[in-house]
Amino acid sequence: MSVVARRNERAADSLRELAELFALSGGDAHRVRAYENAARAVEAHPALEGFDTRALDAIASVGSRVARQLRSWRATREPTDA
Secondary structure (H helix, E strand, O other): OOHHHHHHHHHHHHHHHHHHHHHHOOOOHHHHHHHHHHHHHHHHOOOOOOOOHHHHHOOOOOOHHHHHHHHHHHHHOOOOOO
16 A cells, blocks of 8 residues: 555544544534545545645545645644534
């Protein structure tokens, strides 16, 4: 597995974890689905070498809130509380 694929997988795992936490806490179902969809899209994206705005805009399932989470994750390896 390439470095990019591993990074995408870790980012996707983080998004899935957030989706699960939102669901368990009774969070908005739309938000849960958005994070799950973004996780699948990030993991499947073959050329996501960075988490800059342009790269994230290229992924249809990644909205602005999820993009902020991914940039935060990339910078700190920890998601922020969005």
